[in-house]
Amino acid sequence: DTAVSQTPKYLVTQMGNDKSIKCEQNLGHDTMYWYKQDSKKFLKIMFSYNNKELIINETVPNRFSPKSPDKAHLNLHINSLELGDSAVYFCASSRRGFYGYTFGSGTRLTVV
Amino acid sequence: DAKTTQPTSMDCAEGRAANLPCNHSTISGNEYVYWYRQIHSQGPQYIIHGLKNNETNEMASLIITEDRKSSTLILPHATLRDTAVYYCIVRALNRDDKIIFGKGTRLHILP
Numbered sequence: 001d002t003a004v005s006q007t008p009k010y011l012v013t014q015m016g017n018d019k020s021i022k023c024e025q026n027l028g029h030d031t032m033y034w035y036k037q038d039s040k041k042f043l044k045i046m047f048s049y050n051n052k053e054l055i056i057n058e059t060v061p062n063r064f065s066p067k068s069p070d071k072a073h074l075n076l077h078i079n080s081l082e083l084g085d086s087a088v089y090f091c092a093s094s095r096r097g098f099y100g101y102t103f104g105s106g107t108r109l110t111v112v
Numbered sequence: 113d114a115k116t117t118q119p120t121s122m123d124c125a126e127g128r129a130a131n132l133p134c135n136h137s138t139i140s141g142n143e144y145v146y147w148y149r150q151i152h153s154q155g156p157q158y159i160i161h162g163l164k165n166n167e168t169n170e171m172a173s174l175i176i177t178e179d180r181k182s183s184t185l186i187l188p189h190a191t192l193r194d195t196a197v198y199y200c201i202v203r204a205l206n207r208d209d210k211i212i213f214g215k216g217t218r219l220h221i222l223p
Contacts, residue, residue, distance in 0.1 A: 004155075042213070044213075045210050045211070048210060096209075100148075100158030105155050106154070
């Protein structure tokens with residue numbers, strides 16, 4: 001099926017650990033995004049990549065490092081996890097232009 | 113910050129039309145109006161967008177006022193599956209283009 005897929009769907013880990021979330025899209029889109037939705041349900045953009053080039057980096061701690069090996073993948077690596085990193089992380093993709101975004105189903109990260 | 117104002121919540125009876133208003137009085141000439149929704153525990157879903165003309169697709173209709181300072185999303189025959197948070201967003205198309213989500217409207221479809 002054509003979609004934006006994220007793995008894992010759930011991630012429970014201890015403070016201080018390093019973890020990665022993977023995202024892949026097979027829609028042929030050239031732009032990908034990471035959003036964070038906190039416990040209050042606010043959705044905030046974190047990063048945007050266009051054809052493997054970082055376009056947006058929204059005041060995110062440098063413990064978060066996105067990596068785009070190709071335009072179909074945008075992974076998120078998080079170092080030294082903190083309790084406040086607990087949230088749902090959504091990956092999205094779009095074509096450059098006025099097209100809508102297609103979102104993945106989210107990764108629920110719980111830091112204990 | 114989001115440039116739109118929406119009611120916090122709304123109710124609509126199943127089978128009736130759901131009309132969701134949005135104010136965007138500071139919208140610029142190059143900004144489009146987008147609507148997304150988020151059903152519980154799912155990723156946001158694109159619904160529709162427009163610049164100044166009314167738009168319709170298989171999901172909904174978008175009515176934009178002539179001065180473009182407000183718009184209404186219409187779900188013509190609401191079902192229980194339309195219960196979700198609906199986000200109205202204004203978006204310009206430039207290099208650092210991004211969607212900024214506000215608080216949205218929580219729509220409850222009542223059986």
